[in-house]
Structure formats: C-alpha cells, structure tokens
Amino acid sequence: MSFLVRQIALKASGGEIVRAKRVDGDEMKIGRDGNCGIHLPDLGVDPEAALVTQLDETHIEIESLTNLPFECDGLKVTRKELDVTNGSELVFGSHRIKLGQDPRSRFPTFTVRRETPMAHSSADNDLTDVYTLKGKVPGKRMSAWAFAAMVAIAFLAWPIYSYATYNDLALKKDGVRPAGFHADKMWESGKLSVAHKGLENDCQSCHVEPFVAVRDNACLTCHKQDAHDHIKVANATDRLVQARGEPTGFAGFQRAVGSTFNKPAGRCVECHTEHEGEGAMAATDQKFCTECHDGMKARLPDTKLPDAADFGTSHPQFMPAVITNAAPEKPVVKRIAWTPNAKEFGGLKFTHAQHLSTTNGVAQMVRRRPSEFPEQSGLDCENCHQADPSGTWFKPVVMEESCQTCHSLTFDQVGGTFRTLRHGEPEMVVADLRSFFAGGAPVRPANLGGMARRQPGDSSAAGVAKDYARAVRFYPTQANQAITMLFNKGGACFDCHTIIPGGAATGGYNIQNVAQTQRYLQKGWFTHDRHTKFECVDCHLKAETSNDATDLLIPGLGGKGGCRDCHVGQGGASLASVKQPVESGCAMCHDYHADDGAPWMSRQPASRRASVDRKRNAGSAGTTSR
Amino acid sequence: MATLPHNPDQGDFETAATSKNSTSTSSPKKASRVRRDKVSSHESFLTYGSGRWAKIAIGIFVVSLATYLFIDVEPRHNGGSWYGYTLGTIGLLLILWLTLLGVRKRAITPGRWSLKAWTSAHVYLGLSLIAIGTLHAGFQLGWNVHTLAWALMMLVIVSGLFGIWVYARLPTAMSANRFDAEGAITEKQMIEGLKQLDRQIHDAAQPLDPEAAAVIDKSLEENVFAGSAYARVMNRYPNCRTRAAIADIRKLRNFRPRLEDDPFAKVDTLLSRKEALLAKLRRHLQLKSWLQSWLFIHVPATFALIAALSAHVISVFFYW
Numbered sequence: 001m002s003f004l005v006r007q008i009a010l011k012a013s014g015g016e017i018v019r020a021k022r023v024d025g026d027e028m029k030i031g032r033d034g035n036c037g038i039h040l041p042d043l044g045v046d047p048e049a050a051l052v053t054q055l056d057e058t059h060i061e062i063e064s065l066t067n068l069p070f071e072c073d074g075l076k077v078t079r080k081e082l083d084v085t086n087g088s089e090l091v092f093g094s095h096r097i098k099l100g101q102d103p104r105s106r107f108p109t110f111t112v113r114r115e116t117p118m119a120h121s122s123a124d125n126d127l128t129d130v131y132t133l134k135g136k137v138p139g140k141r142m143s144a145w146a147f148a149a150m151v152a153i154a155f156l157a158w159p160i161y162s163y164a165t166y167n168d169l170a171l172k173k174d175g176v177r178p179a180g181f182h183a184d185k186m187w188e189s190g191k192l193s194v195a196h197k198g199l200e201n202d203c204q205s206c207h208v209e210p211f212v213a214v215r216d217n218a219c220l221t222c223h224k225q226d227a228h229d230h231i232k233v234a235n236a237t238d239r240l241v242q243a244r245g246e247p248t249g250f251a252g253f254q255r256a257v258g259s260t261f262n263k264p265a266g267r268c269v270e271c272h273t274e275h276e277g278e279g280a281m282a283a284t285d286q287k288f289c290t291e292c293h294d295g296m297k298a299r300l301p302d303t304k305l306p307d308a309a310d311f312g313t314s315h316p317q318f319m320p321a322v323i324t325n326a327a328p329e330k331p332v333v334k335r336i337a338w339t340p341n342a343k344e345f346g347g348l349k350f351t352h353a354q355h356l357s358t359t360n361g362v363a364q365m366v367r368r369r370p371s372e373f374p375e376q377s378g379l380d381c382e383n384c385h386q387a388d389p390s391g392t393w394f395k396p397v398v399m400e401e402s403c404q405t406c407h408s409l410t411f412d413q414v415g416g417t418f419r420t421l422r423h424g425e426p427e428m429v430v431a432d433l434r435s436f437f438a439g440g441a442p443v444r445p446a447n448l449g450g451m452a453r454r455q456p457g458d459s460s461a462a463g464v465a466k467d468y469a470r471a472v473r474f475y476p477t478q479a480n481q482a483i484t485m486l487f488n489k490g491g492a493c494f495d496c497h498t499i500i501p502g503g504a505a506t507g508g509y510n511i512q513n514v515a516q517t518q519r520y521l522q523k524g525w526f527t528h529d530r531h532t533k534f535e536c537v538d539c540h541l542k543a544e545t546s547n548d549a550t551d552l553l554i555p556g557l558g559g560k561g562g563c564r565d566c567h568v569g570q571g572g573a574s575l576a577s578v579k580q581p582v583e584s585g586c587a588m589c590h591d592y593h594a595d596d597g598a599p600w601m602s603r604q605p606a607s608r609r610a611s612v613d614r615k616r617n618a619g620s621a622g623t624t625s626r
Numbered sequence: 627m628a629t630l631p632h633n634p635d636q637g638d639f640e641t642a643a644t645s646k647n648s649t650s651t652s653s654p655k656k657a658s659r660v661r662r663d664k665v666s667s668h669e670s671f672l673t674y675g676s677g678r679w680a681k682i683a684i685g686i687f688v689v690s691l692a693t694y695l696f697i698d699v700e701p702r703h704n705g706g707s708w709y710g711y712t713l714g715t716i717g718l719l720l721i722l723w724l725t726l727l728g729v730r731k732r733a734i735t736p737g738r739w740s741l742k743a744w745t746s747a748h749v750y751l752g753l754s755l756i757a758i759g760t761l762h763a764g765f766q767l768g769w770n771v772h773t774l775a776w777a778l779m780m781l782v783i784v785s786g787l788f789g790i791w792v793y794a795r796l797p798t799a800m801s802a803n804r805f806d807a808e809g810a811i812t813e814k815q816m817i818e819g820l821k822q823l824d825r826q827i828h829d830a831a832q833p834l835d836p837e838a839a840a841v842i843d844k845s846l847e848e849n850v851f852a853g854s855a856y857a858r859v860m861n862r863y864p865n866c867r868t869r870a871a872i873a874d875i876r877k878l879r880n881f882r883p884r885l886e887d888d889p890f891a892k893v894d895t896l897l898s899r900k901e902a903l904l905a906k907l908r909r910h911l912q913l914k915s916w917l918q919s920w921l922f923i924h925v926p927a928t929f930a931l932i933a934a935l936s937a938h939v940i941s942v943f944f945y946w
Contacts, residue, residue, distance in 0.1 A: 032832060032839070043831050043839040043846065066836070119824035119846035121817065131813050131911065133918050136855035140925040147930035155771040156937040160944070186771050187941040189705070207945040214946070254708055262946065276701055277766075285701065 001054045003028050004102050004109040005038050022107075028052045029065070030092060038110055042118070044093030052110075058085050058101065060108055084108040094118070159184035163204065170208040173221050177202050190275040197278075206274075212262060219268045227268075228593040241266060243292040245299045271592070286310065286570040286585040289592075311584050312569025317557050320520035323347075327500070331515035335522075340542075340559065342552040347514040349496050350549035352542075355379050365406055372405060381536040381543070391529030392598070396516045399423050399496075409492060412436060421492070426506040429493075430483055437479035483507040520554050524589040525599050539565075672790070674746035683750035687757045694761045703764030705772065705942075713762035717755060718935060721779070724752050725928055752786055755779060775938040778931035782924055789920035800913045803906060816907045820850065823900045830896055833889040838878050842893060845871035850904060851911075859919060861912040868904055872897045 005028075006020045028037030033047040040049075046066050053061045061081045062072070069076040071091035082088045082099060090097040098111040117123040129135070138146075162183040169175030184203045192200050199205050206218045220227065229236060244265075247255045255265060271288050294309040306316035318338040325332040326347035336342060355362050358378035366373045373383070384402035385394045397403075400423060411433070412419040419436075422428040485491050487499050487509035502510025537544050540553045541561040558564040568578055570585035591599035672680075690713065699707040705714055727748045731741055759779050767773045804810045811819070824846050831842040848867040857863055875897065879890040 034832075041828075041832055043828065043834070043843040046836040046839075118828045119821070120849045121820045121824045121846075127817060130817075130851040131914055133855055133858070133915055133922065136858065136915075137919075137922050140922055143922070143926040144929035147926050148933035151774070151930050151933035152937065155774065155934060156940060159771075159937075159941065163944070184941075184945070186769075187945055188768075188770055189772055190766060190768065203945060210944045211946055257708075261943075273701060273706075276704075 001026050002107050004107050007112045026054045040092055040095045042093035042095055049092055057106055058083055155186055159187055166204050170204045171221050191278040192274055194280050214269050216268050228595050230592050243296050243300045289586040310569035311567055321522050323515050323517055326513050326515040338556040343550040344552045345550055346516055347498055347512045348549050351547040353545050353547045356544055392527040393518050426511055430506050433482050434479040671742045671745040674742050679746045679750035683754040686754040690757045690761050704766055705762050710762055713758050717758040717762055724748055771937050771941055775934040778927055778934050782927045782931055785920045785923040792916050796913050796917055803909045819903055827896045830892040841871050841874040858911050858915040861908055868901050
C-alpha cells in the first residue's frame with residue numbers, strides 16, 4: 001500500500017505549485033522532520049507529530065506521536081480512525097491536510113497546504129501606512145469634527161437652552177432660578193460685584209433679551225428707591241446727553257461703533273461695569289464726571305453750575321452755605337463763594353484767638369483749674385467743639401456744656417447752692433432778678449451783730465462795716481438797674497450775644513437768635529473722621545488769629561490750610577508738588593446718585609478703599625500716602 | 627535660528643513626515659535623485675526672507691504690549707474695552723487665516739505667495755497670537771468659555787511649537803538612525819530585511835525540538851507594526867517576542883552540549899540580527915511618530931478652538 005502526498009505552495013505571482021510524491025508502506029509519519037512522509041516545514045509542528053496507519057482500503061488511523069492533540073474536522077483529538085472516502089481535514093500547526101482517495105489507484109491522498117504564512121513579515125500585508133500613526137490614534141479629521149461638535153454643544157447650544165428655559169423670569173424682582181448649575185454660567189466672564197452677589201445664578205435678571213445690551217429697566221427692577229437721580233428735572237436724559245456733547249474724534253468713533261452694535265449711550269452699565277471680579281464695584285472714575293462737567297457751560301449755557309474738572313487744577317471755589325442772618329426764626333442761609341475774608345453771621349460774639357491763647361487770662365483761668373483742664377496750658381478746640389457720634393461733623397456748641405464753666409451765670413448763693421440765671425430764657429432771667437431784689441438788701445454779715453464772735457479790736461469790725469456799707473452803697477438796689485447792667489456792655493449777656501430791643505417782660509431787651517452751621521459744604525462731602533491725624537488749626541488756620549465770630553473759619557480750596565494742601569486731584573501731574581499728596585478723584589467727595597450721606601467711595605471701609613486705591617494707582621507715576 | 631537639516635532623498639521642501647513616498651515601499655526613482663548636499667540653496671521656513679515674519683511677529687509683540695501698558699482702560703483691561711475688542715477682532719481674523727494654511731498647502735500654486743512664505747507667516751504670526759490673545763483677555767482667566775478659547779489657542783500654539791522643534795531636530799536623528807557602516811537603508815529595505823531574516827530564522831529553526839521551535843515561532847508571528855501609539859512614541863515594547871525568544875533560546879541552549887553545527891547557535895545569531903534591525907526600525911517608528919504626533923493635537927485643537935471662539939463671540943453678543 002502507499003500514500004499519495006501533494007504539497008501545494010504558492011507562487012509569488014499567485015499561482016500554485018503542486019509537488020506530488022508517493023510514499024510507500026502501510027505507515028507514514030507527519031512532522032517537521034525531513035524524513036517524515038508528510039514533511040511540514042512548520043515550527044508549530046513537532047519533528048514527528050503523528051503516525052498514519054492504513055487499516056484497509058478505505059480506512060486509515062491517525063495517531064499523535066507526542067500525545068499532543070491535532071485537529072481533525074474541527075475537533076481536537078490524539079487518535080482518529082477515518083474513512084478516506086469521506087474526505088476529512090487535518091490541521092497541524094499552520095498546515096491543513098485534506099484527505100481523499102485517488103480514484104484510480106485507490107490510495108489515500110493527502111493534499112497539504114500552508115494556511116498561514118511562516119512569519120508575519122512574509123504575509124502579503126498592506127504596507128502603505130505602516131510607518132504612520134494611521135489607525136493608532138483617532139484620525140485628525142474625525143477628532144477635529146468631534147471636538148468641535150462637543151465644544152459647540154457644551155458651550156453654545158446648552159447655554160442657549162438654559163437661557164431660553166428661564167427667560168420668563170426676566171424683569172421680575174423675585175424671579176430667581178433654582179439653585180444648581182445653569183449652563184449659561186459658563187459664559188460668565190468674571191464674578192459679579194459683592195452688591196450683586198445674589199444675582200450670580202440669575203443671568204436673565206440683567207441679560208433680558210439676546211443680542212440686546214443690558215438696559216436700564218433691568219437695573220430699575222430692583223433699584224426703585226435707591227437710584228437717586230443725578231439731576232432732578234423732567235428732561236434729565238436730554239440734558240445729560242447735551243452736557244456730554246457730541247463726541248468727536250476717537251470717542252465719536254467709539255460711539256458710532258457702539259450704536260452699530262446696539263449699545264446705546266447713557267445706560268447705567270456704562271458707568272457701572274459688572275463682571276469685573278468679586279469685590280465691591282469700582283468707584284466711578286473721574287472721567288465719567290469730567291466728560292460732562294469739564295467745560296459744561298459751553299454745551300449747556302443755562303446751567304448754574306460752574307465748570308469743574310480735576311480737583312487739583314480746575315475745581316471751582318467752594319460755595320459754603322453760611323448763615324447771613326440768624327435773627328429770623330428760620331435763619332437765612334446762603335451759599336457764598338469762599339474767600340479768605342468771608343463772613344458768617346451766626347449771632348454770637350466770640351474771640352477764637354483770645355480763647356485759644358496760652359498766655360492771657362483765659363489761659364491762666366484754665367491753668368488754675370487742673371481738675372477740669374488737666375495738663376492744659378490753655379483752651380483746646382475740643383473743650384468746646386465735640387465731634388458728633390459719626391465723627392463726620394461737630395455737635396453744636398452748647399453754652400451750658402462749653403461756656404458756662406467759665407462764663408458763670410451765678411447770681412446768688414443759698415446755703416451751698418448757687419442760683420444761676422436761666423440761659424436761653426431772657427424772661428425767666430428778668431423775672432428771677434426782679435424776685436431776687438424784691439427780697440431786699442444784701443445779707444448783713446454776721447460779725448456785725450452784737451453777739452457775734454469777732455476778732456478783737458475795733459479796726460476789724462470797722463473794716464467789715466466799711467465793706468458792708470460799700471456793698472450796700474453799690475448794690476443795685478433796684479432790679480431794673482441789674483437788668484440794664486446785664487444786657488449792656490460789661491454784662492453777662494452782652495459779652496456773647498447781640499442784644500436787640502425786646503418787650504416789657506424782658507425789661508425792654510432781648511437776645512438775638514443764635515444759629516450754628518453744621519455742614520457748610522452741602523454738595524460735596526467732607527468728614528473730620530478721616531482727618532484726625534491733623535491738628536484743627538492745620539486747616540482752620542484763622543482760628544488762632546481771628547477775634548471776630550463772624551469770620552468764616554472753614555478752609556478754602558487752595559492757599560495755606562486749603563484742601564489742595566494734600567488733595568491734588570486725580571492723575572499724577574500735580575502729585576509731586578505737595579508734601580503729602582492724596583490722589584483725589586471726584587468720587588472722593590461727590591456722588592453721582594447723591595443723597596445726604598457720604599459718597600459711595602468714602603462709605604467703603606478703609607481696607608476696601610485701600611484696595612480700590614491700589615488698583616487705581618497701579619501704573620500711575622505718583623504714590624500716595626494716607 | 628535652527629535650520630531644518632536637508633535630506634538628500636527628499637525634494638526641496640518635503641520632509642519624511644510629509645512625503646507620501648517615504649512611507650510607501652515602492653522603489654525610489656533613482657534617476658530623479660539630485661545631490662544637493664554640497665551646494666545647498668535651501669532656506670528654511672523659519673529663516674524665510676531673512677526672518678521677515680519673525681521681525682513682524684516681534685513687532686506685533688512689542689506694539690501690543692506697549693499699547694497695553696500705555697492705554698489706560700478703566701476700570702482695568704479686559705476683552706470688553708475698545709482696546710480688548712480691537713485685539714479680539716485682530717486675533718479672531720488671524721486665527722481664521724492661520725487655519726487656512728490647511729487649505730493653502732493642498733493648493734499647489736506658483737507665485738509670490740509661496741507655501742514657504744505662507745508657512746513662515748503661519749508660524750510667526752501664530753506665535754504673536756500669544757500676545758494678542760492674552761492681552762485681549764487682560765490676563766483675566768477663569769472657568770468659562772472665554773478662557774476655554776484662550777486655553778485651546780495656547781494648546782494649538784504649544785503643539786505647533788513642539789512641531790517646529792521636532793521638524794528642526796528629528797530629521798537629523800532619523801538620518802543617523804538609518805545610516806550605518808553599510809550605508810543608508812530605506813523603510814522598504816527595513817521590511818525586506820525583516821522578511822529575509824524571518825525566512826532564514828524559519829529555515830534555521832527546522833531542526834529544533836518542539837519547545838525551542840515554539841519559542842522561535844512566536845518571534846516569527848510577531849507583527850512589528852502592531853504596537854500602540856504610546857509604544858511607538860515612547861519606543862517601549864516590553865513584550866517584544868523576539869527579545870523573549872532570544873532569552874528563551876539562550877536559556878535552552880545553556881544546558882546543551884556545544885556542537886559543531888549547532889542550529890541553536892545559528893538561530894541565536896539570526897535572532898540577534900533581527901533584534902538589531904527591529905531596534906533600528908522601532909527607533910525610526912518613534913522618530914516618525916514624533917514628527918507626526920503633534921499634528922494630531924494641533925489640527926483637532928484648532929477646530930475645537932474655532933468652535934470655542936464661535937461660542938465665545940456669540941455668547942458675548944448674546945448676553946450683550
């Protein structure tokens with residue numbers, strides 16, 4: 001018996017080469033060894049892998065020689081009896097052997113074919129792109145579209161959806177979105193200021209309509225009461241725009257661009273820029289004021305306001321509101337231009353210089369009373385002028401608290417009690433005096449009595465008697481005389497007050513009303529609180545020389561003791577010329593939405609103000625010290 | 627300024643990374659080879675026109691920085707001031723123009739605006755975007771779409787910088803890798819050499835016992851191009867079957883007598899040669915992957931940037 005072995009190899013061109021051989025005998029080996037009947041040059045096959053034995057004409061048995069299984073018709077076996085007429089398939093390593101029977105010789109045939117190449121490199125691979133990263137990483141085109149789509153969906157479509165979902169909450173004061181993430185927050189360019197922190201999650205409260213810049217009605221949804229109008233006239237906006245004038249040059253170009261892009265001029269947000277980061281809103285920059293007020297007369301001829309620009313260089317003189325006549329029930333107050341010799345008529349007589357002296361009788365009186373004026377060599381300002389609780393202004397000077405300690409109104413002593421005239425009530429003063437004199441002559445000294453103890457000798461008694469006689473002689477024996485003295489030169493009232501004619505109840509005399517001004521500069525803000533490191537007379541220079549109460553002692557804009565001694569305006573140009581320059585923009589003293597309180601900038605706590613200042617000063621040449 | 631090393635195999639501008647031919651296994655046309663090593667008139671896009679675009683970019687840097695410092699924007703610089711809008715518009719148009727390099731390089735056109743000039747401008751104007759974009763933002767960054775656009779822009783610029791660096795440095799290393807005592811080998815020759823070695827190993831391994839044969843077979847079955855992108859970029863193949871086969875064969879051989887015509891010795895030698903070839907091939911793959919990898923970031927990031935820019939611009943006008 002024999003076996004027919006046909007080994008098929010592939011040509012490079014694709015055709016097949018068939019090499020047939022006949023192996024004689026009843027047995028034949030399959031293996032990698034060259035001596036095997038079926039030689040498989042296959043490293044996956046053992047040198048002698050299996051033995052083929054012919055059982056009869058149509059049956060063969062295949063048995064593994066290594067106990068390792070081989071594949072026969074899809075099954076792993078170590079031994080198999082096969083009917084060659086059925087045409088089975090064997091797999092050894094990379095080789096597939098097809099079984100059959102030669103129709104002529106009836107010998108079993110083995111058709112051997114290599115299924116997989118002997119090495120990966122010898123396979124007919126497509127080598128075009130093997131040296132590139134193709135297939136190793138996502139393609140450029142694919143990932144470009146994918147990333148672009150992801151970004152567009154996450155950062156464009158989603159926020160727009162968020163906007164659309166909650167748009168009906170716009171322009172409603174209490175319209176807030178539920179807590180949690182809203183996609184349009186990803187559009188936020190910076191945190192809102194502290195004042196608007198509550199709106200942080202509600203974009204729609206200001207951004208009402210898409211592609212429409214924030215309008216004032218959004219602001220006024222909440223700011224109904226506290227947005228004090230800058231000017232309180234009917235056509236305020238027109239006047240504001242007129243005051244601003246038509247911008248020219250680059251500003252005009254900016255205005256044109258703004259209009260083109262639907263950003264009209266004159267909205268709240270033009271000054272109140274938001275999304276500048278957490279913290280307080282930045283104080284209004286000077287240029288927002290000077291845009292209108294610098295040279296406003298030319299644009300707004302009927303305005304009563306003088307032109308104003310930088311404080312250091314072009315601020316009009318102060319116009320303090322002073323009392324021109326204190327006599328009427330309601331004192332006449334008038335704003336006058338400050339001059340070094342300006343007068344105010346408050347109704348009092350007072351000599352600042354005399355009272356502040358350290359060498360005269362006043363000073364001596366102070367020094368004699370160390371329990372009341374400890375370690376003082378004369379009067380100090382604060383002995384009379386006391387700051388109000390806010391520290392901004394001074395309380396009105398009250399006679400009983402400030403003057404009476406020296407300017408005593410005592411006229412009688414009963415036991416240990418001193419009787420005083422009632423200040424502020426001339427009728428009671430007159431009545432008290434009349435009552436006093438109705439009681440008769442001065443008390444007769446005790447030692448003039450016969451039984452009283454006295455110093456030995458007559459001279460002493462004579463002295464007392466003489467004194468008493470003189471007292472009786474000079475004692476106003478009539479109340480009218482005392483009243484006349486009181487209200488005339490040398491009298492207690494006349495010293496300080498302006499005496500005017502009065503009715504019978506006051507002996508024909510009366511005291512003119514007295515008024516004191518608490519706030520001279522009504523349109524600007526000044527606080528003593530922030531100036532405590534200076535002496536009063538550093539600014540109120542004339543207090544040391546003035547002996548006339550009508551002298552206006554508040555400092556002016558410039559000159560010695562004036563504000564410009566330190567406050568040099570905003571910007572570096574003039575900063576170098578004074579000893580302690582303080583950069584002072586308009587907002588330090590003025591408020592756009594002015595009310596009676598401090599301007600917004602000065603209302604900030606000191607720490608906040610310092611940081612605003614730092615930001616503002618960053619980059620400017622001058623340095624400030626406060 | 628660094629110059630791209632000239633590659634004698636390539637045309638004037640093409641590099642190994644951009645040439646289609648260099649990655650194919652077809653034979654190079656020998657007739658068209660021109661030796662330009664000796665007298666090179668090559669001018670890199672980095673030095674094009676005596677650095678014309680570099681100077682322009684420096685000019686943009688200086689001007690934008692100076693204007694940023696001297697123009698007083700209240701309360702502070704940001705994209706919403708007139709200055710910010712100006713820089714933003716310039717930056718946006720510049721980005722769109724830079725992206726057009728992808729269109730331009732596909733259009734072969736003669737004329738003054740050579741691709742080299744265009745590339746030079748692309749590189750330097752792209753760098754100047756660092757100043758334009760950052761000053762546009764006024765250094766205000768946060769977690770929002772605006773900063774996303776800025777970050778993507780920076781990613782594109784940095785990846786581009788990396789690309790320039792590899793284009794400037796790696797071709798030299800690539801040539802050095804391909805040259806040895808026997809001269810240079812091409813990519814095709816590497817594969818042919820591998821095939822030949824595999825055949826020889828296969829034949830030499832025939833007498834080996836099943837255990838050793840199985841070890842060799844693993845090496846033969848290994849696809850040397852199969853490694854992941856990471857393996858390529860890092861040139862790390864910890865599971866290299868050929869190296870494992872060498873180790874195993876030597877282990878097996880240790881306990882065998884040394885014979886005159888030892889198939890183990892033959893296989894060992896062949897495997898070592900294969901390993902050396904593989905090292906060269908893999909180094910080549912690494913260098914090529916570096917030359918190409920940056921574009922896989924540069925291009926998709928550019929398109930993500932354009933999407934983010936659109937969102938950035940639309941969001942600004944949407945919430946105007």
